[in-house]
Amino acid sequence: MAVKVAQEWFAICGGCEVTILDVGEPLIDLLAELEFVHMPVIMDHKLYGQTGEESKADIPEADVGILTGSIRNEENKELAELMRSRVNFLISMGSCACYGGVPALANQFAVDEIYQRVYQGNSTTDPGETPAEGLPALLDRVYAVHEVVDVDLMLPGCPTTPDMFVAAVMHLLKGTPFALETKSVCDQCPTIREQKTGEGITLKRPLESVEGVGEALETVRCFMEQGYLCQGPATRAGCGGMDGGTPRCIRAYMPCRGCFGPLTDQANPMVDMMGAISTIGLNPRDIPDRAAQFNRFAGSGRLRTKRR
């Protein structure tokens, strides 16, 4: 009997759904064993019945629920609770669902500041009223899914990788063990670390290309030691694939941006990174907007409203 899967999306770009489509050929085998009963991105299944005849939103019962995106408004929260009550096993997929992701950068501002900025204070649009009718109200901040309902498995990444998704699903189908990587991106990075302290290194912008583009990574110097803000030391490994391959951004000669989130739930990437860059001799004062820079994908519960 096919395993029933329900999926719902919240504050998200849709990239994690594309990851599911990006699985490629293994998807053909998987689809025989999975039955999607609710998935707004690919199928027309409505919450209030197909003709809107129901008065209460409902999601069909399923074995596995997948939630993507962070919880931004009342509707997201209600649907997350509804999903939790309808499924046996809940997966939060992608860094938005796991750690707040990019939408959680808004946690640096109070909700009324956001409304003011978007509807009145924007220089490129005409000021207007904040719409209130028929729209769900924003919550006081952006939440990760596990802060609202219990989650059984978190699959981080922006977006998460297709083979991690497949491995997690296979784990559910066969009962084989599945665990996230506990090492950092640096542990899987092949570049050369020459010395712990870089003498006279200066901070470089990520737009400037690293030294050694196109050469074998084993001969290229650590991007951090070259002066780039590479978030490898404070980021969970796994983006290179389930077999521990070279991290995705490093493979493209780009510094790590931290999309797999912090190494542990308690860790704060900003503190880790500020410690790391001051230790290797970069000036911590040169970092633009350090809180958002280093918590770009992990803002839920870590970014605080700035005092003004």
Added chain:
Amino acid sequence: MSDYEPLIIAYTCYWCSYTAADLAGTSRIQYPPNVRIIRVQCSGMVHPNLVIDALTKGADGVLMCGCHPGDCHYREGNLRAQARADALDLMLEDFDLEPERFRLSWVAASEGPQFAQVVKDMVEELREIGPSIYK
């Protein structure tokens, strides 16, 4: 507020500052009992995580003590501590903590009275600004 006693976690290095604290004790120098001393091998091994964790989990202040610059047993450990302290000074703001809550002081092994003075000063300052918001 009247029964508020600030709690200070002090990371002191084995070679200088811990010895200074020891000297303050054996010399019978009086100083406030608000400080909890943790001996570390070098001030350069105190990662910012240890300081932020202490401050966000109940400590009112963190004191970090090491050898004077140039005197480090490991040659440049205290310079690393200084670099990290600069980063910490910046980050206190991100956690809504007052700058007085973290202090870096150089205390040599012979400076028992100076160690007692640093603790006295810090306790007084923390008494003025009140308990941490994380308490």
